[in-house]
Amino acid sequence: MTDGLPGSPAEVPEHVGGPHAAYQALLAAGVLSFQACGACSSAVFPPRGRCSSCGADALQWRVSTGHGTVYSATTLTPRDRAAYSVVLVDLDEGYRMMSRIDQAPVAIDTRVTARLVRSGDDVLPVFDAEGEDR
């Protein structure tokens, strides 16, 4: 955090198109990323063009450690697959994302870590409760 922004700088591949494409390209390279605002230092997710806290055109790509805390969770029990939890995770860098934990139920406030998995053409960040072997 030497530059005063959350996370650490991320190298975005060139010519990737818009913010979503950049995020996907970083995931494909094994990096979970978010954006931080060079003007107000806010963490921003999901990807966008300008800071949604202050409006500045100053977003920078940052690497996330993938460590976070479950803010809320709901369990789904489909007939055709194992029960799973859809969670909202507050990442330590100060942004929130929806994800999945292949465990049910999951308690609010559980500490979790991201794991990148391939899903079709995309790479998705799913989470595991910390301290549990995979």
Add this chain to the structure above:
Amino acid sequence: MTEERALRGRTAIVGVAESDLGEVGPGVTALDLTEQAAGRALDDAGLTITDVDAVFSHSAFYPMPTVVLAERMGIRPRYSDSTATGGSSFLAHVRHATAAIEAGMCEVALIAYGSNQRSASGGLISSGQNHIPSYEAPFGPRLPVSAYALAAARHMHEFGTTREQLAEVAVAARLWAQRNPAAFERGDLSIDDVLNARMVSSPLTVRDCCLVTDGGGAVVLTSAERARDLPKPPIYYLGAAEAHWHMNISQTPDLTVTSAAQTGPRAFDLAGLTPADVDVVELYDAFSINTLLFLEDLGFCAKGEAGDFVSGGGIAPGGHLPVNTNGGGLSYCHPGMYGIFTLIESTRQLRGEAGDRQVADAHVALAHGNGGMLSSQVTVLLGDASVV
């Protein structure tokens, strides 16, 4: 520029109607139901298509809904508004129509909705197709229910709200529905029935979730001057407010507070009223948690206390506040976007037309619409002639 407070009492609802509700069967389209409701609402108002010069609508079934509806009915409006904020759209239309009427841009506004989602697909039809990436769908939430389930889980975590208290909302709605012949579900329902029903997305069971029905509704709004010459007692616009803070549930900063915390106080301020002045409350109860969140955010109880507020039949017939007197989206009717029905039931209660479910001495009603994933909130305060 006109101060918004000056709109109080300047327009009135003069006609309301439902289309056929429930399960209309094959061969009836969403547009058929919209037209049917609109025609009946004009009949109720003592007006015809030649009187209508403004059309307001939203649809998940066909694009450009005001243009489509106006062609179907033979209306050539000079004002057209397809504001699309989900189920709250129709309450926003009331506010927009009031502003337009006051500005002289139109005089008679027709607001209409219809859906045949039950007969057409058996599932909830959502507005529009998304051609932008989702940061939620790949993780397997069952939307919209999982979004509301996440809010319910957080409310339970922060305030000790229980599943039994959520179930109270569904049971109260059913008790009201048993007094409404138009309600879709009128069988007995207990707290245990709700708790033991199929879990859809924890902590919400299928009985915490709205119905999937067909149905349409329409409202006719005009100037207060013109309203006084029409057959039904005018139900006056007292104030309304709109807000939205997010679209996706993962983007709301606090799952236990909706933007109704902004629309409620603003609407009350515009109307010169407080929650204590409200005689009947019609909230968009897509899920049981909605009713708890909106009772708190609109100021009927403190944040975190809605579970206690609804316990012991608090919002059921004979309770301390009549809420969702038609049976709500949980037991009466939920054709995808429910907002228009909060306006229809408010109007009927204030006219004294609500039959077995009539609330005594009802002079002020609050109608509240929700759209998206607790996203868009619109509050409308209505009153009879005694409060203007």
